Amino acid sequence: MIKGGQVTIKDMARILGVAPSTVSRALQGHPDISAETRRLVNELAVRLKYQPNVVAQGLKFRRSNTIGVIIPEIVHYFFSQVISGIEEVAYKAGYTVIFCQSNERYDREVNNVKTLIAHRVDGILVSVSKETRDFQHLADILENQIPLVFFDRAAPGITADMVVTNDREAACMATLHLAGQGKKRIAHFAAPQNLFIGMERKAGYLDGLVLAGLTPDPALCVEADSFEKACHEISRMKASGTFPDAIFGANDLTAIGAMKSLLREGFRIPEEVAVTGFSDSRFAEIAEPSLTSVDQHGFEMGTLATQTLLKRIESADREYPCDTIIVKADLIIRNSSVCSKGVEPGAGHQAC
Amino acid sequence: MIKGGQVTIKDMARILGVAPSTVSRALQGHPDISAETRRLVNELAVRLKYQPNVVAQGLKFRRSNTIGVIIPEIVHYFFSQVISGIEEVAYKAGYTVIFCQSNERYDREVNNVKTLIAHRVDGILVSVSKETRDFQHLADILENQIPLVFFDRAAPGITADMVVTNDREAACMATLHLAGQGKKRIAHFAAPQNLFIGMERKAGYLDGLVLAGLTPDPALCVEADSFEKACHEISRMKASGTFPDAIFGANDLTAIGAMKSLLREGFRIPEEVAVTGFSDSRFAEIAEPSLTSVDQHGFEMGTLATQTLLKRIESADREYPCDTIIVKADLIIRNSSVCSKGVEPGAGHQAC
DNA sequence: ATATGTATTGCAAACGATTGCGGTGTCGAT
DNA sequence: ATCGACACCGCAATCGTTTGCAATACATAT
Numbered sequence: 001m002i003k004g005g006q007v008t009i010k011d012m013a014r015i016l017g018v019a020p021s022t023v024s025r026a027l028q029g030h031p032d033i034s035a036e037t038r039r040l041v042n043e044l045a046v047r048l049k050y051q052p053n054v055v056a057q058g059l060k061f062r063r064s065n066t067i068g069v070i071i072p073e074i075v076h077y078f079f080s081q082v083i084s085g086i087e088e089v090a091y092k093a094g095y096t097v098i099f100c101q102s103n104e105r106y107d108r109e110v111n112n113v114k115t116l117i118a119h120r121v122d123g124i125l126v127s128v129s130k131e132t133r134d135f136q137h138l139a140d141i142l143e144n145q146i147p148l149v150f151f152d153r154a155a156p157g158i159t160a161d162m163v164v165t166n167d168r169e170a171a172c173m174a175t176l177h178l179a180g181q182g183k184k185r186i187a188h189f190a191a192p193q194n195l196f197i198g199m200e201r202k203a204g205y206l207d208g209l210v211l212a213g214l215t216p217d218p219a220l221c222v223e224a225d226s227f228e229k230a231c232h233e234i235s236r237m238k239a240s241g242t243f244p245d246a247i248f249g250a251n252d253l254t255a256i257g258a259m260k261s262l263l264r265e266g267f268r269i270p271e272e273v274a275v276t277g278f279s280d281s282r283f284a285e286i287a288e289p290s291l292t293s294v295d296q297h298g299f300e301m302g303t304l305a306t307q308t309l310l311k312r313i314e315s316a317d318r319e320y321p322c323d324t325i326i327v328k329a330d331l332i333i334r335n336s337s338v339c340s341k342g343v344e345p346g347a348g349h350q351a352c
Numbered sequence: 353m354i355k356g357g358q359v360t361i362k363d364m365a366r367i368l369g370v371a372p373s374t375v376s377r378a379l380q381g382h383p384d385i386s387a388e389t390r391r392l393v394n395e396l397a398v399r400l401k402y403q404p405n406v407v408a409q410g411l412k413f414r415r416s417n418t419i420g421v422i423i424p425e426i427v428h429y430f431f432s433q434v435i436s437g438i439e440e441v442a443y444k445a446g447y448t449v450i451f452c453q454s455n456e457r458y459d460r461e462v463n464n465v466k467t468l469i470a471h472r473v474d475g476i477l478v479s480v481s482k483e484t485r486d487f488q489h490l491a492d493i494l495e496n497q498i499p500l501v502f503f504d505r506a507a508p509g510i511t512a513d514m515v516v517t518n519d520r521e522a523a524c525m526a527t528l529h530l531a532g533q534g535k536k537r538i539a540h541f542a543a544p545q546n547l548f549i550g551m552e553r554k555a556g557y558l559d560g561l562v563l564a565g566l567t568p569d570p571a572l573c574v575e576a577d578s579f580e581k582a583c584h585e586i587s588r589m590k591a592s593g594t595f596p597d598a599i600f601g602a603n604d605l606t607a608i609g610a611m612k613s614l615l616r617e618g619f620r621i622p623e624e625v626a627v628t629g630f631s632d633s634r635f636a637e638i639a640e641p642s643l644t645s646v647d648q649h650g651f652e653m654g655t656l657a658t659q660t661l662l663k664r665i666e667s668a669d670r671e672y673p674c675d676t677i678i679v680k681a682d683l684i685i686r687n688s689s690v691c692s693k694g695v696e697p698g699a700g701h702q703a704c
Numbered sequence: 705a706t707a708t709g710t711a712t713t714g715c716a717a718a719c720g721a722t723t724g725c726g727g728t729g730t731c732g733a734t
Numbered sequence: 735a736t737c738g739a740c741a742c743c744g745c746a747a748t749c750g751t752t753t754g755c756a757a758t759a760c761a762t763a764t
Contacts, residue, residue, distance in 0.1 A: 005414070005496065005497045006469065006472065006496055006497075008749090008750055008751085009750065009751065009752095010750070010751090018713075018714085019713070019714045019715080020714095020750085020751075020752090021713080021714065021715080021716095021751090021752075021753075022712090022713060022714075024750095024751060024752060024753085025713090025752090025753085028752090032711080032712065032713075033712075033713080034711080034712060034713090037712085037713085049492060049495075049496075051466060051469045051470045052470060052750085052751075053411075053470070053472055053749090053750050053751070054470045054471050054472075055407055055410045055411050055416060055471065055472050055749090055750080056411050056719090056749075056750035056751045056752090057750080057751060057752080058407045058719090059405075059407050059408055059411055059718095059719045059720065059721095059749090059750080059751080060718075060719050060750085060751055060752055060753095061719080061751090061752085062357065062719070064407060066450075066471075069451075073436070074426070074432045074435055074436050074439075075429065075432045075433055075436050076432075077427065077429075080426045080427045080428075080432045081427055083426055083451075084425070084426050084427050084453065087426075087451065087452070087453045088453075091452075091453075091460070091463075096450055096452070096467055096471060097450065097451050098418075098448055098449065098450055098451070099421075099435075099439065099449050099450070099451040100439070100443075100448070101436065101439045101440075101443070108443070111443075114403060115448055117358065117403045118403045118404060118405070118406045119406050119407065119418075119448060120358065120405055120406075120407050140401060143401075144357065144358055144401075145357045145358075227637075227638075253634075253638075256638050259640075260638075260640070263640065282605075282635070283634070283635065283638055285579075286579075286605075286608050286612075286635055286638060286639060287638060287639075287640065288611075288612070288615070288639065288640030360719090360720055360721085361720065361721060361722095362720070362721090370743075370744085371743070371744045371745080372720085372721075372722090372744095373721090373722075373723075373743080373744065373745080373746095374742090374743060374744075375721095376720095376721060376722060376723085377722090377723085377743090380722090382723095383741095384741075384742060384743075385742070385743080386741075386742060386743090389742080389743085404720085404721075405719090405720050405721070407719095407720080408719075408720035408721045408722090408749090409720080409721060409722085410749090411719090411720080411721085411748095411749045411750065411751095412720080412721055412722055412748070412749050413721095413722085413749080414749070
């Protein structure tokens with residue numbers, strides 16, 4: 001009987017009275033092994049439910065068939081979509097994924113990198129945390145010759161493949177859409193400006209205003225990137241007297257917070273104030289009225305990032321220039337921004 | 353210079369002209385090694401950014417400090433919360449997590465188990481897929497002496513630790529709450545009845561009706577567990593003439609689909625029809641009106657499941673009886689079920 | 705009988721880290 | 735000079751798997 005735990009090649013060799021190398025070759029169908037021995041080995045293997053120890057194989061071949069993922073927070077619809085895309089591609093290619101969550105914290109991100117290097121993963125996918133200012137740990141990945149691909153949030157100054165959205169363009173589109181509805185006083189509830197996406201979306205917003213022939217009003221562009229902050233901002237704006245006729249939120253939760261407050265204050269959406277969000281979470285369809293928003297295609301971003309990584313892993317010898325893939329975001333127009341009679345409440349992406 | 357890839361103890365030994373064993377001991381602060389040598393080794397280690405190869409360590413010690421997770425679909429707020437809880441506890445305990453998604457498919461679940469066993473993970477967390485009828489692959493985990501803990505969805509007939517919700521009680525509570533609002537014709541939009549949670553929630557619903565002194569009406573209990581199906585069901589019920597004055601949805605998306613349709617049909621919520629959901633996703637707060645729902649405490653379920661698993665891993669020698677931990681769900685009352693003037697729109701869990 | 709070929713299998717080293725045990729060198733004590 | 739004590743370090747085996755090379759056995763050809 002086997003001592004405990006998993007069956008090894010050595011166990012099977014002992015049982016059959018042959019050498020471990022014979023068992024190994026038999027399992028691989030090596031022609032040197034006689035048909036009889038092969039049969040014996042294979043039968044025993046299924047009977048004992050032998051599973052090769054990939055840890056040992058990894059040591060031998062200096063590759064683990066494992067990729068690491070560092071993600072800021074998984075409890076975001078967008079990121080969970082990305083992970084799903086990553087897992088899908090990895091699974092089909094025979095890779096397993098080690099999952100780390102930075103919780104938007106720098107120290108954890110540094111530790112996550114260490115862990116993944118210690119595990120000798122074949123490649124790493126990273127979306128940089130909000131807190132990260134120093135990128136040495138990410139440079140270390142490349143110094144260790146480990147392929148690296150950024151998704152959604154890249155690190156400035158680090159040359160690596162990346163898969164990102166055209167945030168700026170998309171933000172511009174959203175702003176132009178609001179202007180196209182005849183809105184003149186378009187506000188922006190922005191994400192923190194130390195974040196790349198925060199800057200990009202604000203820049204796109206300003207682009208849009210200019211293109212629409214509107215003059216930006218600093219009082220209408222405030223930093224507020226959460227449900228609660230948006231609520232607070234609406235109250236403040238109402239008190240201050242300078243009120244917008246449209247709001248472009250840096251993310252969906254912000255936009256929805258704004259809508260909730262607007263409704264409570266008695267405003268009609270979109271007639272009096274139109275609203276759009278960003279990053280098409282399922283929230284957008286569900287909000288009442290349903291929210292016009294930008295679909296970032298998270299799942300696709302995950303699959304593309306992983307394909308890019310695997311490509312680089314599997315051509316580890318050849319060097320080739322880094323790639324930047326832009327996953328174009330789409331503006332999904334719903335009821336929070338257009339007062340068309342044709343659009344039913346609850347309609348949007350999905351028929352109802 | 354190092355050949356390529358990561359630095360090893362051998363590399364450092366060669367550079368310093370000592371034996372690998374000396375380097376190993378120096379790094380561990382072994383007293384046999386002179387202070388001078390220790391200093392030399394440690395300095396070189398930081399200079400070269402040495403990271404111990406945990407794959408090799410895993411082989412040596414027959415433990416990988418790695419746990420595996422099999423989850424049906426990560427793009428669910430509940431499951432992403434669970435994962436977050438799992439990662440949190442694992443990270444703090446120095447374990448890394450290998451993440452697999454079954455996509456609710458049996459064959460993938462079987463493969464996921466194989467992968468995790470091949471990786472010699474120290475323990476496995478599983479939430480069984482909807483499709484799974486045969487549980488042999490899960491039994492195999494235990495046969496391989498790998499600790500196993502189920503969360504949310506357990507496999508019948510397999511003796512293992514599990515962390516689950518008190519679905520039935522919670523469903524009963526939700527139903528009683530609706531009855532408490534004076535509702536008499538309470539409908540249930542149920543999950544598939546081959547699912548354990550589907551059965552439990554329906555049973556709880558019936559318990560609630562009985563406790564409230566209401567007689568169940570089969571016409572009011574239908575299978576509908578998605579946004580779209582709920583919309584469809586509302587139309588059908590209206591056409592058929594038998595209309596409820598309250599709806600208990602098997603999950604939040606279903607309840608919200610129902611609400612959207614009700615509003616479109618001109619019903620007032622909760623005055624004419626009250627609604628409750630299940631599994632407190634962020635959707636519940638966001639819906640308009642905000643949705644009364646059952647909070648399943650996903651994050652806590654993740655942390656508890658992982659703690660249970662680690663406990664079993666770290667006492668692998670001693671056998672002790674399996675545990676079933678029930679994470680009690682809470683009914684969070686919001687505006688979709690009570691017409692209190694005191695509750696502001698948008699209020700709920702979080703202040704606004 | 706000797707040489708050559710072929711089929712089948714085992715030996716041993718390697719991947720990176722760890723550890724029991726043995727070896728070397730230096731010191732003071734006798 | 736001899737011995738023991740002690741500090742310090744290296745050898746070699748181990749974890750599970752793979753693979754180049756050597757070894758064995760047998761058959762065939764010369």
